[in-house]
Amino acid sequence: MEVRRPTIEDWDNPGDLVTINIGPSHPAMHGTLRVIAQTDGETIVSAEPEIGYLHRGVEKLGEHLTYHQFIPITDRLNYCSAIANNVSYEMAVEKLMGIKVPEKAQVIRMIMMELARIADHIVCIGILGVDLGAFTPFFYLFIQREEIYEIFEWYNGARLTNTFGRIGGVEADLPEDFEERWRKLLPNLKKAIDETDKLLTHNRIWMDRTIGVTAFSPEDALSWGFTGPCLRACGVKRDLRKDEPYCFYDQVDFEIPVGKHGDVFDRYIVRMIEMEESIKIIDQAIKIYKEFPPDAPLMAKVPKIIKPPVGEVYSAIEAPNGELGFWIKSDGSDKPYRIKIRPPCYMVYQAFPELVQGEMIADLIACLSSLNIIAGELDR
């Protein structure tokens, strides 16, 4: 069904429209986003996002810090899944220096990244529910996210900003009772996902609120540079874990869920299935991990002061939100000459005005939550 979307040209006198300033101080804007919306009653005629409320100059900071000192800064990109950011940056530096990371360290990275992916999707789905008025699934999921954070804390003491791994490997082996903790968490996590599924997926109100809302075609999504769950929801089967495997992703068996219409519902369901696939990946990765002897090396031979050769590198991984890439240019000194980050949110958020145009105010909020815009990596 083709719905004609009103544009600003439809009004003889655009002064009749009401400008609503949604954010940055608004319950659904997470304190860091701002959308200037022109509305006709409840219908959005144009929406103009303004970014930069969380700009901290992360890329510039990188030029003044040594390679190792930059790892904690990457925590603050997508703070819902800091581990993925850490690993992505470390892999870029390793690629630049030509370091071969020990296999055991790669498995540990993989396990932790998938845990971070689950935690990230939990935040996204929970907030999406809250923004659509369904409060309860948020708590069911967040209790389990707390348990995942307990595992992170057990590993290296940090919960949110993990500063996981080092250039050339990881700093420590998994705790002895890691598998035990995972087995204890697993049934509760599955139950929480299941309960969320029961409360939302086939709920008539939820379906009415999400199906067909802010739908996007695969061609548009690709031309806007979508990656991650938002792209897969549009029906494009693109996942760096399968297409350009790193760590041990080519040795584990998992599916890539794809949607059809690229609407809020598809984005939600893609994330739900991805959580289950991540559980599958972790289970298989633990099997691979157990094949290594306890004293297998965790760090490659890395010089004390990291001085990559002159050159530049781009390396990307499939972060929970999409393709997270680091471009690093080295001038041979102990500090990067330039770091450029490719955050998945930034590309997705560019299409936001086109996505919400002609929808209603309530849909704008739903769309924003389903895209999982994290200001930390959007503004950097």
Add this chain to the structure above:
Amino acid sequence: MNWVIAIIKVVFIWTWCLLWATVMTWAERRGSAMIQDRLGPNRAGPFGLFQPIADGIKLFTKEEFRPKTARKILFNLGPILFAIPAFSAYAVIPFGDKIVIGGKEILLQVADVNIGFLYVLAIGALAVYGIVVGGWGSNNKYSILGGLRSTAQLISYEVPWGLALLAAVFVYGTFDLRQIALEQTGTFLGFLPNWGVFKQPLGFLIFTVAAYAEANRVPFDLPEAESEIVAGYHTEYGGMRLGLYLFGEYVNLYTLSALCVTLYFGAWNLPYIDMSKFLGPISYGIASFVVFWLKVMVFLLSFIWVRWTVPRFRYDQVMRLGWKTLIPLALFNLLITALFIQLTV
């Protein structure tokens, strides 16, 4: 003497509604916590029961802030216009059968008027003014949006609500709420309690859905949808002005539940048992009061249960449900009821 009794009844039911509205704020928080695997407020008093008192003190002692751009008179008027209908609607709804003290028969109802029904409808319709005036007077875009939404919603759902109630009037043949309650004794079809819900199942369904919309409760809480329009019509309110809106909402819930019990769930009548046969005049009065209150509590708790289970509708979906589903259904229900009565009586 009569006016003394009348004053006692007014004061009693006023405090009673206020008390249970207060307890409802506690029940809402503890109930939602129970649903969401949390504990909820449990520090103040046993089970956190004094939490509403603490909240009340906080609201009373807070600064009565009014934005400079707000329209002063309308801004002050809004919460009052909202709270007064909420409190006065209960006047005609019975809260028990009757109590006999010293040979004097006292009806457990503030005013036994023969058009009680229309009174509830009329007063209930007034509540929307409080929201609209408050939203408009705040002079804030979110408030105006909330006020607009609530105008459209409350007026749309008044229609199916009224039509569902009209079908009930057809069944009972009276506008008098006490008379309606008295009709619901004995059994229906030989085995069911003679309650309105069995004679008007569709009407009850429409009434319930419309009641949720009238009370601005999830899934119809669009006028105050937190994630969309901040707090809707009461965005700019604080202190006791906000308190009046919040209290008014819970008093509204109590009134709606009481109306529902009176019309569809046999008021103070127990199924299959006639309490007046074996209870003394005073104990019967108390028993009828308690039974009525317990039934109301079930409905109040169902309001909480639904609120924390389902998501919120979108504005156009609310309108579609109201005009395209509920009103045709209510008209159909009215037609069937009328035909049935015409053919059988």
